[in-house]
Amino acid sequence: MEPQTLLDDNGYLKRNIIDKKEFSLKTFFLQWEWMLVIILLAVIVINSLLSPYFLNYPSLRDGTVTFLDKAFIVFPMAMVMILRDIDISVGSTVALSSVVMATMYNSLGVPMELAIIICLAVGALCGLINGLLIVKFKELSAVIVTLGTMILYRGIAYVILEDQSSGNFPEWFGFFGWGYVFGIPFILILFIIVAVIFGIVLHKTTFGRQIFAMGKNPTASRFSGVKVDKIKIIVFTLAGLMAGVTALFLASRMGSTRPNVANMYELDVIAMAALGGISTAGGKGKILGTVIAVFIIGYLQYGLGLINIPAQTLLIIVGALLIFAVTVPKIKLPSFIRRK
Amino acid sequence: MPESAIENTPQVETKEVKVSKLAGIYKFRELGLLGFIIILSILIQLRNPSFLSIENINDMVTNTAILSILALGMMLILITRGIDLSIGSTIAISGMLVAQTVSTYQHLNPFVVILLGTVIGMVCGAVNGFLISKWGLLPIIATLAMMNIFRGITYKISGGEWISSYQMPEGFVSIATGKTLGINNLIVIAIIIYLLIYYMINHTRTGRQIYAVGSNPDSAKVSGIKEGRILMLVYTVMGGLAGLSGVLWVSKFASAQGDTASGYELTVIAACILGGVSIAGGSGKIAGVILGSVLIGILNNALPLLNVSPFWQTGIQGSIILVAVIVNTLVKRGVDRNNLMRRKI
Amino acid sequence: MTNYVLELRGITKEFPGVKALDNVHFKLKAGEIHALMGENGAGKSTFIKVITGVHQPNSGEMFLNGEKIEFTNPKDAEKMGIAAIYQHVTNYPDLSVTENIFMGHEKVHPFTKKIRWKEMHAEARKILEELGSKIDPKIEMGTLSVAQQQIVEIAKAISTNAKIIIMDEPTAALTARESEELYKITERLRDQGASIIFISHRFEDMYRLASQVTVFRDSKYIGSWGVNEITNDKLIVAMVGREITQVFPKKKNQVGEKLLEVKNIGKIGYFADISFSLKKGEILGLTGLVGAGRTEVCQSLFGITSYDRGEVFLKDQKISLKDPKTAMNLGIGYLAEDRQLQGLVLDWGIGRNITLPALEELSTKGWLNDKKESAIAKKLAEKVNVKANSIFDLVSSLSGGNQQKVAVAKLLTADLDVIILDEPTKGVDVGAKSAIYEIINDLATQGYGVIMVSSEMPEILGMSDRIIVMREGRITRILDKEEATQEKILEAAMSEVIENQVG
Amino acid sequence: ACTQGAPQSSSSTDDQGSEDTEGKKKYAMVFKNTGNPYGEKMMDGFKEAVEAIGGEVILRSPDQPTAEGQIQIIEQLITQKVAAIAIAGNDQDALEPVLKKAMDQGIKVLSVDSAVNANSRILHVNQANPERIGRIQIEAVSEMIGGEGQIAILSATSQATNQNLWIEWMKKELEDPKYANIELVKVAYGDDLRDKSVSETEALLKSYPDLKGIIAPTTVGIAAAGKVITDKGLNGKVAVTGLGLPSEMASYIESGVSPWMYLWNPIDVGKVAGYTAHALVEGTITGELGETFEAGDQGSLEIVEDGDGTQIMLGDPFKFDASNIAEWKDVY
Ligand SMILES: Nc1ncnc2c1ncn2[C@@H]1O[C@H](COP(=O)(O)OP(=O)(O)OP(=O)(O)O)[C@@H](O)[C@H]1O
Ligand SMILES: Nc1ncnc2c1ncn2[C@@H]1O[C@H](COP(=O)(O)OP(=O)(O)OP(=O)(O)O)[C@@H](O)[C@H]1O
Ligand SMILES: [Mg+2]
């Protein structure tokens, strides 16, 4: 479209700057999320062909439950990655918050309802500490701080529970990991609710916009009055809080917990976020993509598990998928469909 | 900053030398870390007198040698704003292949074996480098994926079996246990690597270009530096060092397993960042990285010596790492502030 | 034909959606200083990048000493003796000054290829001294101010012993004195046989240096003249396509009551004893040499960095400036010196950049309001006259001057009393400059207090009601409009005497 | 509408399809982690037994030794409607809910090698009596060091339940007056990591210069201890024993660093697991105390008591020494 030029009152050249985005089918369909949808469909089709047990509701339902626990952390991790940071302490946070919860309940006689709240609070507190350290010591990056707290938080969990596992939760606590509402797993319902909330916060609020701005240019954001420190602290606290949520589900699914649970969860979570189109280079990504990515990796592992592929082959396949999925958008498409 | 290089080329006037030496000490950014290590050592020594015995120091240095070799490679990568999560798997794959080779060809020359492991590692590193420089994948993602793939391949080629010490010829095991000039081979190899890398990053163009690419990739392009080549180089070098470490690891422990060095990449990265290498790229010095490795080596050595409850070890390790980086930061800040105070306004 | 060292014919360069160069020509004689002028976005920087091989043209030919050449990367150009100082400083903040100067052509031992640090440091020091600068070549580049970095860039170009040197707005960040140094160096280079292409928005640069001037407008070649053949007015018409009668607008602002009062603020290592006041409707010029500390003072008034001592009063209320948001809420706005790093999110569209500081005001309870946002962005982008098609155009695709306009537009979103502008016209063409002056004047007329940091003497003299001169972190003089002259300012900027006048 | 446990619609799906098209029943074994030769041998034995009884075998292990990984695998096995699951648990308690789910759907669950708690299994196949394992190692070390001196234990991780149980028994055995001159100075944990086990061994030697013997009831630990003693030239001064793979320990047994050590045959353990699973599926046994059944080439086995649950107990661990190590080192 040619810009119109005209003269204003003072005789200056005046431009008309367009403020409506034209809807373009091309850009719409060149979104990364379509690619993910295609991969997800491919995974489902291949799984159905490979295993007769895959494509039926009970199987999909139970399969979904097996991988959703850590998926809660993907959303705040996406935010952290958009901020060009990384949080590798989330696995340890899961361990610590579940261990504290179990200890509160079993050793200190705290009612389970309160213990659950404490679990979430401990998670959030771990995240808050990460955030505060990162903001106070800017010379250290988030990797350094969370590498330290990763070891520390798990260490505290060991100090608390030593070599014991702690369980004996009340019957109803099993509902988190094993319960159904109208035949739909409770964890799935909660996952979708959390996904929607995070999606809205990240894409529809000023808070989300500011996160993207910080990811693209933290200095300019600060100069533009974005409260960069506050936002960082909130995002890391959210990561901790969601680790607390994961801790609940994990403890519920295992009926107990131990200091060594959720080992290396952070890498799984980062892989899901990356597959979902969240760039660790910052400033880019959508929640929708991460949701699809969670299901891609989850169903891939589940489906291949149903035909009893050995774990080592699974490692190779997941690694290759990650490379494939991240590479495809970089392949030079013919110019007529290349994205801008 | 080639500060160390500067210090090596004395100024014309003696007076200026003094001034720059003094400034050099202030400029030594890892002062806090060094101080921390010294204080920590004294405290440990007070609790267990065998800590600073020759034998223990020798054990400690030997056990830290492999870590420090890997940390230097990781430093190069961090300087270019990258990261390599696949090195644990590279160690495993190279260790496993080399162990399988020597168990079949018992009379292979140790140098050939070392070379073989290094080459295997370089191939792995080159794959990372290729994905990152040619396909433009982000380092964390590419190496995360390759971490899985290399590990999976290691399990596949081993078929779940381990290669045990009875299958390894004496010559191979002595790579790590033998001595040269009375010094353990691991230490000798580590020192050779330090010197090579020191020379490379401070005295060759390519070395400086590594810093340039990390400091400002865009202007590196404008200066005609081939970023892709540099990235390819650092990942290949890292792979080579990991491959070498794989040989040393297997030789040292006289056993090759599929899960060798699983998760070791985080220890290596911890050593680098303790040593003041910036994750944001562009800066990092050998002296710092060696200090960082030493601190981790001390922790690994001293916690068992101090009879610390196993349940407290992880927590103590985490707190010390955190405290060390924070102390180092505070000291740096203090030094900077001091420099500012002395500036005339 | 052969008396041209460099000739370009029919160069066209397209970026997706923009034709940055449209069939342009250029001829450079041996030993000449050739000025290249044109509005922001005319395509000058792109043209330079085509010459140095950063960009490859879509069509057109290039001849070096009569021979046809093609460069595929900047290294090729460097080998052929072409060096460039790019508009946006391209340096290595973590490396030493010496390395920045010699990057890509380090001195190495012929056999061992070992880098010769000693020689390089010595040579770097020599070049810097020739440039009249005392920068220590061993210091880290990142610790230097923008202007000092610019000097290093120049040193870098000199160090290659290039036959053709291209300077893209080298004086944009320099003060008059430093510019004078640069002129001398440029002339010396010419006398030693180099040919120089010089891009600047400052006419005095052109008159002082160039013998030939070529003008681009809207990506097209307009013409090439001997500097003596063409009048200033004609040149402006060639550049802008219309006449600009007056660069500095007639001042209509009324200076009112006191707005901001700064009492003895200081920050260790940066500045000390800074006291001044700012009145409603006043334009307060802040000038000084490179590194005088103007930026630091301004940034601590905006809450970016903190001052260690002293007090600041706004409308007689003592204020504490924790962070930029607090400052903005109190009514203080700041236009950053380095627009690429501090001012803009380059990967974002114009619209999002403009609304970033005002997101909270434009939203309802934290919810983004796209319509309102777009409307405001459009209004402001048009107000500062950004050369763009839509508010969704990426800022990174704009020319330097147009980026600056976007940065100015960001300030206009907030409800401010005090506006601090750090080098607001750096790299901005005559047309846009007068538009920015107009805006500044409007702001003052509306009752804003404006602090304008500038290194350009005419701008300071032409715009300010009062002028503060800083030197090495202290205020050396505060001058009223009437008494201010170029000489007095220079004297205050360079003299040892400190007159602690509190205005 | 809120329910816990699978909704009605699907909880009864197991009856129509627990048999595959070919009519072969599926027997699954889940080991702790992949790439572990001990586990591979056990799975080999399991496979042999299942094939002997005409079933279809599924061998699975997660890539890391975690309970989370095993839970996922068990869910997948439930969906595949296997007939039986034999599991070497990574955590005693954490598998309870998912294994209960499996049992609710009619799958026979037994644990093998490292037990899961009594609620989450029908019975356990125990490779050797923990009491015997514990006591025998003290007897061995006492013999090696001539009945007096300091000894230390180098274990796997501090939460490895197997090892902890054995260590308990070792301590009980030490209470016997005949060991009055033996002092257990420390229990160290090498986390089954080579580098950590080496550091721990070195620290033991330095902190207790008079140390005479090291018991390491874990493969990585005993091999690392053997290696350190060899490298430091302490062969003859410090004796190493414990539980380890013959292949890993061959050099040290041949050199005398470890005069002898123990282990059972993982292949046999796997076989017994296979036959036991078959007996459970066929209904020959129900897991009650006192039941007996024929386990192929493993002979007749009886179900005995084990705390709250029941188990099948294999014989004493096997002793590997210089006389027999050569023939075993290539086996496992
Ligand atoms: N990489 C790019 N991608 C897209 N468009 C670009 C790119 N670089 C420059 N342009 C466009 O090319 C045109 C010419 O820009 P250029 O930077 O050459 O202008 P200039 O004459 O140097 O202006 P100024 O004086 O403001 O620096 C502008 O419209 C700009 O938006
Ligand atoms: N002696 C010095 N050593 C190192 N850096 C210095 C020195 N003096 C000044 N600087 C640098 O200069 C800056 C202070 O100058 P500032 O940029 O605030 O000045 P300015 O007057 O705005 O100059 P400019 O024209 O560069 O914007 C400091 O941030 C500091 O980095
Ligand atoms: Mg330009």
Ligand SMILES: [Mg+2]
């Ligand atoms: Mg400034």
